[in-house]
Amino acid sequence: MEIYSFANRKGGVSKTSSVWAVGQLLAQAGHRVLLIDADAQASLTRCLPVVDSTKSLATVMDSKAQLLDVMQQVGEKLWLVAATEELVVAEKVLGADLAYPLFFKKAFKGLNKLVDYVLIDTPPAPSSPLTVAALTASTKVFVPTSPEVFSFDGVTSLLELVAKVQDSYNPELEVGGVFLTKYSPTYRRGLHHAFVKKMRERFGSLVMTTTIRENVAIPEAQVQRQSLQQTAAGSNALIDYTALTKEILSRQ
Template structure:
């Protein structure tokens, strides 16, 4: 079972959309996939089919349940641990506990053999206990990046957190890669291209930059409003093609990490 965190310390980079699209792509390939909404904004839960509210991530944060006990089906081969309004209070309490960083790793009990992939969608807040706990529970983190200079600080800040988590709590944690969102090499946005060139030339970040980029596409927002996957809503769209290619590249990188 591979456990992934989609993370960035800057909002608006396509983090939730990417977790949603990658999970659907994996499920469409027959992989048993669990999405876990760890973001108090709850956007992931709002773009998937509505569920009864008695099962949610707050129960996991409070130590009252494991992920297996609160996950609910939202599609073929796809499950969700939703976030409800209770997540805000639960995360505040969680942050006061000495062992908060281990809460999601412990909550994975019972999933081995039942799931192929677990994907955590996390808050961009630098003070989110659940975001740190997700990294502690993960095999790898994949980082969506919008090609603008303001993204750089959030990116380097997140990589510092990953390094600290890896050193102190999760020596197996890998940065699987960085992928560009709302970007194409054909776009006429000079500053974006300069930022991408800077990433490619960076000694540390360059090798992490993935080949696949996610182009701007209205089909993403439309599919989410309709609570449908890209495969259901727009299988001929650029968005569907891009996330299919990204998922293939993620699987290749995960295979390389384990060899």
């Protein structure tokens, strides 16, 4: 079982959209996929088919249920552990527990018999206990970033956190890659291209080849709680995320 966290310490970089799209594409390819919404904003939960709100990640954190009890099917070979507003309080309680980095690692025990891939949508908060717990349980972390200076700072900060987690909790954690969202080499935006050049110079081979273009097909599909395959089969968004999914798999 592969466990991938999608993380950045800055919001608005298409982290949730990337988990949403890549997860659905992996499931479409025949893999058994579990999506975990670990962000109290619950954006991932809101762009998938409606599920029972009484079964959520917060109930697992409150020790009222096991992870297997709150997995809800949202597509063929696709399951979700939903987020709700209760996650805000639950995360604060979790952070007071000295063993909080091990939360997901313990919760995932036995899951490998049922699931091939776990994708975790982490919160962007710099000191999030759930982000640390997600990284502690993950085999790889993928970092989406938009072409702007504040996102660059978010990537740098996130990679520093990854190094601390590797040192203290999970030496097997790897940075799967950093990928650009809301960007294309063909865009006429000189400042963006300069930023991307700086990123490639700074992070080298960690920067992935695939970039995700801006595309209205993504929010249109999400508001309908459907996949890109259902609503925009010929869109640039689906083309880009298909390429990204293939590149992610190639980095195993």
